[in-house]
Amino acid sequence: MLNKEILNAVLENIDSLKARDVQTINVSKTSSITDYMVICSGNSKKHVQSIADHALTEAKHSDNPPIGIEGFTEGEWVLVDLGGVVLHVMQDATRDFYQLEKLWQASSSNDE
DSSP states (O other), rough: OOOOHHHHHHHHHHHTTOOOEEEEEETTTTTTSSSSEEEESSSSHHHHHHHHHHHHOOOOOOOOOOSSSSSSTTEEEEEEESSSSEEEEEEEEHHHHHHHHHHHHHHHHHHH
């Protein structure tokens, strides 16, 4: 599966579970580990876990098993590594604190 196809599948899967404030950042020029970062929010620990779990399940069904997952048990910030796409599902307070969008967008704009 091509990275753009993985990205589209992830976006569709998280949308189906009502992920909020979805941001997609192309980091292919600044990162050697992935091409796209997808950052989204969930309303609660259970919602964050459900979004991440759905993305994982659908990736496995598409013969694109995840490389790794972190933070699932805590449910504050779940990272799903799908190779060419890394999905970050976060609760609002955690997302506000780390501000990944600013970090990666600033890094990406420096390369252009």
